[in-house]
Amino acid sequence: MDSSPKLICPEVPCIVQVQPAKNPGSKGRIIKNAKINLGRNQFRDVILLITSQNSEVCSFTLNAVKVHKNFIHEGKATILLINESLMISNAPPRSLQLFVKTLTFKVALQAKKTPIASRCRLLATKLNLTEEISPLTSKDIAALSNKVGTETTPTRKKGQPLKQLNTQENCNRIEAIKKRRLEMNNGGMSPQSQARASLKRFLSPHQLTEEQKNVLTIVLSGKSIFFTGSAGTGKSYLLRRIVGSLPPDATFVTASTGIAACHIDGTTLHSFAGIGSGKATLEQCLELARRPTLIKQWKSVKHLIIDEVSMVDGDFFEKLEVVARKTRDTDLPFGGIQLILCGDFLQLPPVVRRGETRRYAFQTAAWENSVSKIVELKQVHRQADKEFIKILSQIRSGRCSSESAARLKSTAKQTIEKDGIIPTILCTHTDDVEHINMRSLDKLPGTPTVFKAVDSDPYLTKQLDQLTSVPSTLCLKIGSQIMLMKNLDISRGLVNGARGVIVGFEKGGIIVNFACGVKENIFRERYVVKCSNTLVTRTQLPIRLAWAFSIHKSQGMTLDCVEVTLGRAFEAGQAYVALSRAKSLNSLRVLDFSTECVRADAVVLAFYRDIFQDFY
Numbered sequence: 360m361d362s363s364p365k366l367i368c369p370e371v372p373c374i375v376q377v378q379p380a381k382n383p384g385s386k387g388r389i390i391k392n393a394k395i396n397l398g399r400n401q402f403r404d405v406i407l408l409i410t411s412q413n414s415e416v417c418s419f420t421l422n423a424v425k426v427h428k429n430f431i432h433e434g435k436a437t438i439l440l441i442n443e444s445l446m447i448s449n450a451p452p453r454s455l456q457l458f459v460k461t462l463t464f465k466v467a468l469q470a471k472k473t474p475i476a477s478r479c480r481l482l483a484t485k486l487n488l489t490e491e492i493s494p495l496t497s498k499d500i501a502a503l504s505n506k507v508g509t510e511t512t513p514t515r516k517k518g519q520p521l522k523q524l525n526t527q528e529n530c531n532r533i534e535a536i537k538k539r540r541l542e543m544n545n546g547g548m549s550p551q552s553q554a555r556a557s558l559k560r561f562l563s564p565h566q567l568t569e570e571q572k573n574v575l576t577i578v579l580s581g582k583s584i585f586f587t588g589s590a591g592t593g594k595s596y597l598l599r600r601i602v603g604s605l606p607p608d609a610t611f612v613t614a615s616t617g618i619a620a621c622h623i624d625g626t627t628l629h630s631f632a633g634i635g636s637g638k639a640t641l642e643q644c645l646e647l648a649r650r651p652t653l654i655k656q657w658k659s660v661k662h663l664i665i666d667e668v669s670m671v672d673g674d675f676f677e678k679l680e681v682v683a684r685k686t687r688d689t690d691l692p693f694g695g696i697q698l699i700l701c702g703d704f705l706q707l708p709p710v711v712r713r714g715e716t717r718r719y720a721f722q723t724a725a726w727e728n729s730v731s732k733i734v735e736l737k738q739v740h741r742q743a744d745k746e747f748i749k750i751l752s753q754i755r756s757g758r759c760s761s762e763s764a765a766r767l768k769s770t771a772k773q774t775i776e777k778d779g780i781i782p783t784i785l786c787t788h789t790d791d792v793e794h795i796n797m798r799s800l801d802k803l804p805g806t807p808t809v810f811k812a813v814d815s816d817p818y819l820t821k822q823l824d825q826l827t828s829v830p831s832t833l834c835l836k837i838g839s840q841i842m843l844m845k846n847l848d849i850s851r852g853l854v855n856g857a858r859g860v861i862v863g864f865e866k867g868g869i870i871v872n873f874a875c876g877v878k879e880n881i882f883r884e885r886y887v888v889k890c891s892n893t894l895v896t897r898t899q900l901p902i903r904l905a906w907a908f909s910i911h912k913s914q915g916m917t918l919d920c921v922e923v924t925l926g927r928a929f930e931a932g933q934a935y936v937a938l939s940r941a942k943s944l945n946s947l948r949v950l951d952f953s954t955e956c957v958r959a960d961a962v963v964l965a966f967y968r969d970i971f972q973d974f975y
């Protein structure tokens with residue numbers, strides 16, 4: 360049996376707009392609730408099939424094809440054929456990516472084969488679909504040794520209309536793109552190797568584990584689910600995969616905090632809900648949610664994703680449930696919205712004011728009525744070291760044996776500085792963070808270079824500070840310790856949380872030496888977030904100063920090298936969150952550790968013991 364990885368082309372639910380090439384301005388034909396698939400006809404041409412809601416099928420031969428996939432992450436792509444263009448939208452982004460990948464490779468493979476004589480084709484009376492497309496395999500990649508593929512991604516600015524290209528223009532563009540790609544390679548990889556590498560990433564990316572696949576299956580079955588697990592079990596990683604498997608128009612991706620939302624390219628739950636802090640009366644909240652743009656949004660939600668649900672306040676969650684029912688005019692729990700909740704209640708709890716009683720989301724009737732499935736992920740991915748995993752597991756449950764405490768204390772003296780990168784101090788209090796960062800910057804010689812964020816709406820700067828992970832002003836000097844706040848290139852280690860030090864300035868950017876060994880020029884990035892139901896942007900360097908970081912802000916992150924000070928820990932789960940950001944005991948330095956700072960909330964322990972028989 361062939362055990363090599365295969366990429367099976369999925370059937371993709373979407374909306375397709377078929378436009379005649381000769382008349383690109385026309386609306387063409389719009390097929391809603393369509394499903395697209397690939398097949399082959401009797402000549403072994405690759406065929407794209409569109410099945411409409413009433414099972415009507417139309418097919419397009421893909422002999423000459425060009426794919427625009429600039430917006431594929433939003434579930435959109437345009438396939439340009441000789442006589443028409445197919446504009447695909449509202450597709451689950453990951454399924455669409457797999458589909459486009461298969462399409463481009465299969466068409467490229469086909470182009471290598473001897474074409475069927477026109478006479479033969481003319482003699483055939485009718486085009487028959489003979490078979491489904493076979494999965495893409497590593498053999499296919501090998502066969503593509505001297506062909507890059509037919510796909511192109513010409514740069515098109517947002518808002519600029521798609522233009523039908525004549526053949527000459529097409530050729531020029533393809534040549535220019537090939538040249539640019541070669542230039543980008545820095546003489547490293549040939550286009551063939553690039554094509555192969557790109558497919559290999561698809562064929563064998565980090566695969567989901569069985570327990571993660573199980574969660575995905577439950578999500579796709581439409582059930583409301585809460586999946587939990589200790590830090591680093593891949594909850595947010597899986598969540599990103601889930602987002603890619605759901606239709607974008609009806610899926611809302613949120614998290615309890617701005618920084619956690621950034622990890623999954625979502626928005627905060629508060630910003631999505633549109634009911635302010637939720638502290639107002641239910642009637643006032645409903646009034647807010649019934650504003651025209653918001654009510655439209657509430658009515659369109661089918662899947663609501665919430666990461667770091669442990670920090671969602673119970674009262675807020677309860678109000679949200681009522682708002683969902685009332686705005687959607689239904690008595691179904693949560694207005695019939697599928698909830699996809701994820702987080703670890705043994706990490707940070709909801710923030711409450713002094714004197715207020717804490718109520719977790721799971722303590723509400725709204726949770727009882729809406730969440731039908733609870734799953735625990737058990738395999739830890741962030742750390743590989745068994746000893747460290749065992750220590751963390753104890754701390755999560757609020758315990759710490761004398762051996763574990765001794766092991767953690769033993770890290771206090773180890774050297775984890777490397778190539779000028781010093782570990783980030785994780786602080787319990789935000790004031791300490793500001794103070795350490797400012798003092799350390801002042802100590803560096805020279806005057807700072809200031810990078811001011813460009814916000815699409817300057818009046819929303821405060822909200823953008825909350826909703827994006829990057830500050831409105833960055834004062835930087837050579838020697839500044841920084842943390843990357845965006846996944847720029849996962850394969851090279853340029854991921855959210857990567858630590859580095861500034862070694863130079865470049866026009867409009869900075870030069871950074873990263874702990875992963877990469878030296879990279881970093882320029883401004885655009886962050887797009889929803890604020891009061893409109894899209895706003897912040898353009899800023901994707902970094903933060905990282906001599907110090909708050910434990911609250913670090914929740915959800917994987918950090919390269921950290922120093923933890925827990926003397927003033929005040930919150931249940933705080934020590935656990937701080938320690939579990941590190942990948943290994945070797946990249947961690949724990950100062951002033953005492954077992955008193957290890958605390959787990961008894962209410963949460965009781966909840967977990969109740970739902971998981973084998974829990975601690």
Ligand SMILES: Nc1ncnc2c1ncn2[C@@H]1O[C@H](COP(=O)(O)OP(=O)(O)OP(=O)(O)O)[C@@H](O)[C@H]1O
Binds near residue numbers: 597741914916
């Ligand atoms: N199936 C997998 N295969 C390989 N790596 C994985 C897998 N799942 C997750 N990871 C990696 O493990 C690390 C931790 O994942 P992630 O941040 O999603 O964990 P988490 O459960 O959300 O943690 P936290 O509770 O701290 O938010 C990440 O670097 C992620 O890329």
Ligand SMILES: [Mg+2]
Binds near residue numbers: 594
């Ligand atoms: Mg997470």
